[in-house]
Amino acid sequence: MAELTDTEAKPTRAYVIHPDLGRARTQRREPEHALAEAVALALALPGIEMVGSEVTNLREPNPGKLFGKGKLAEIKQRLEAEEVELVLVDGPVTPVQQRNLEKEWGVKLLDRTGLILEIFADRARTREGVLQVELAALSYQRTRLVRAWTHLERQRGGLGFVGGPGETQIEADRRAIDEQMTRLRRQLERVVKTRTLHRAARAKVPYPIVALVGYTNAGKSTLFNRMTGAEVFAKDMLFATLDPTMRAIRLPDAGGGGAGRKIILSDTVGFISDLPTELVAAFRATLEEVLEADLILHVRDISHPETEEQAADVAEILDSLGVDEDVAAIEVWNKIDALGPDTRAALRRTDARTEGVQAVSALSGEGLEDLIAAIDRTLGEALDEERVAEELMLDFADGRARAWLHEAGVVEAEEAGEDGLHLRLRWTARQKGAFEAFTGAERAEEDEDPDDRRPSGWHPAD
Structure with a gap:
C-alpha cells in the first residue's frame, strides 16, 4: 500500500475520482453520493488535505490504464495544477492499471480496497484486529508485485536470456510475503483460542x-x-x-x-x-x-x-x-x-x-x-422470559456464587441454616443456565481431581 505522510508532517494533497460506468453500472447508488462517500473515506485518513474530486464517466474501462487517452491527459492537467500527491480511485483498480496510472500521472494511487485497508490499519486497536488487518494488507500487496519498483529493473530471472525484468525479485518478495502471512495466521490461531475463552466467559453472564x-x-x-x-x-x-x-x-x-x-x-x-x-x-x-x-x-x-x-x-x-x-x-x-x-x-x-x-x-x-x-x-x-420461583442451597464457602446471584438480582430471600445458605430465587431459564455455566467453570478451576469429592457449588434445596 502507499505510504501516507505522517500526521505531524506536511499534509498529503489528495484527489478523489469516482469512475461511473453509466448504464452498465450495477451499483444502486447515484454517482454523486458515491463520490461524497469516497471523499469522506479519504478524510477519515490522518494527514490528508483534500484538493479536489470528480465523477468521471466511463463507457468501457481501459484494461491498461482504466481511462482513455483524452481523459488521462485531462485529469493529469488538473493533478499538476493542484500539485496532487495521492489519487484515490473509488473502485477496483488492477495492479497493471495502478502501475500505469502512477507512471502516467506521477502520483501515488490507491483504489477503494487500498483506501479502506489504510483506514483499518490506522484505527485497529485490539490484538486480533491488528493481526487481521496486517494479513489483509499482505494479501492485497501480494497481488500488486507487478508494480515497477526500481530495484526490480536490475534483475532477470533464469540465466538472463529468458523472462522479463524483475522476475527473481518478484518471486523473492512473494515468498517473503507468504512467510509473513504464515506467521500472522499462527499468531491469529492463538488469539482466536483466547477469544473462545472470552466467549465462554460471556456465556456465564x-x-x-x-x-x-x-x-x-x-x-x-x-x-x-x-x-x-x-x-x-x-x-x-x-x-x-x-x-x-x-x-x-x-x-x-x-x-x-x-x-x-x-x-x-x-x-x-x-x-x-x-x-x-x-x-x-x-x-x-x-x-x-x-x-x-x-x-x-x-x-x-x-x-x-x-x-x-x-x-x-x-x-x-x-x-x-x-x-x-x-x-x-x-x-x-x-x-x-x-x-x-x-x-x-x-x-x-x-x-x-x-x-x-x-x-x-x-x-x-x-x-x-x-x-x-x-x-x-x-x-x-x-x-420468552417467564420467571419461575425456585429454592436453592449454597455451601457457606460459595461466596462467589452467592455474589453472582445477588448481582443478577434474582434473590428474593436468604436464610442461613445449619447445612448452608437457603435462598429463594425468582429467575428466568436464561439466568439459570448462565448460573449453571458459571458454577461449572468454578468447579473446573477449583478441583484438580474431580473424583476426590463432590465440588462445592449449588444444588436445589429439598
Whole structure:
C-alpha cells in the first residue's frame, strides 16, 4: 500500500475520482453520493488535505490504464495544477492499471480496497484486529508485485536470456510475503483460542446482549454513549469505531421508577458497501457480538439521501455473516434532529404505528425513552422470559456464587441454616443456565481431581 505522510508532517494533497460506468453500472447508488462517500473515506485518513474530486464517466474501462487517452491527459492537467500527491480511485483498480496510472500521472494511487485497508490499519486497536488487518494488507500487496519498483529493473530471472525484468525479485518478495502471512495466521490461531475463552466467559453472564449495527457514520457510537454514559470515540467520520466496545447497563423499569432489566450493549464497526474481500475476516472478527446477540439495533441515518440503499447494504452483510433471520431486531431511525420539524413529527408518528421501528436523535436524546421501552419489551418477547420461583442451597464457602446471584438480582430471600445458605430465587431459564455455566467453570478451576469429592457449588434445596 502507499505510504501516507505522517500526521505531524506536511499534509498529503489528495484527489478523489469516482469512475461511473453509466448504464452498465450495477451499483444502486447515484454517482454523486458515491463520490461524497469516497471523499469522506479519504478524510477519515490522518494527514490528508483534500484538493479536489470528480465523477468521471466511463463507457468501457481501459484494461491498461482504466481511462482513455483524452481523459488521462485531462485529469493529469488538473493533478499538476493542484500539485496532487495521492489519487484515490473509488473502485477496483488492477495492479497493471495502478502501475500505469502512477507512471502516467506521477502520483501515488490507491483504489477503494487500498483506501479502506489504510483506514483499518490506522484505527485497529485490539490484538486480533491488528493481526487481521496486517494479513489483509499482505494479501492485497501480494497481488500488486507487478508494480515497477526500481530495484526490480536490475534483475532477470533464469540465466538472463529468458523472462522479463524483475522476475527473481518478484518471486523473492512473494515468498517473503507468504512467510509473513504464515506467521500472522499462527499468531491469529492463538488469539482466536483466547477469544473462545472470552466467549465462554460471556456465556456465564446472565444478561442479554444488544448489538448496535449499521452503516458507517450512522451514529451508533453517539447512541452508545447516550445510553451508557460511556465516552467511546464518536465523530462525524467514516469508521470512527473499529474495535467492538461492550458495556453492561441497567434499563429503567418499564413499569416506572426503579431499576429494570440489565443488558450488555455492544458497539460495532460500521458497515460499508463493496467491503474489500481481504477484510471480510477482519470485519467478521469485530462482529462476534452481533452473531451472538439476543437483539440487534439497526441504526440508520434517516437524514441521509440514500438511507434505503445503506439499509440494503447492511442487510446483505448481515446475511453474508450468517446472522440468524429469527434474531429480534429494531430499526433505529437516527439523526431526526437533522430533519425539518414537519418531517421529524411525521417520522415519530410513523414509528408509533410501526412495529420494530423507533425514530430517535442520539445527539439530543429525543425518542430515547421510547427506544429503551421498545428494547425492554422486545427482549421480554424474544427471550420468552417467564420467571419461575425456585429454592436453592449454597455451601457457606460459595461466596462467589452467592455474589453472582445477588448481582443478577434474582434473590428474593436468604436464610442461613445449619447445612448452608437457603435462598429463594425468582429467575428466568436464561439466568439459570448462565448460573449453571458459571458454577461449572468454578468447579473446573477449583478441583484438580474431580473424583476426590463432590465440588462445592449449588444444588436445589429439598
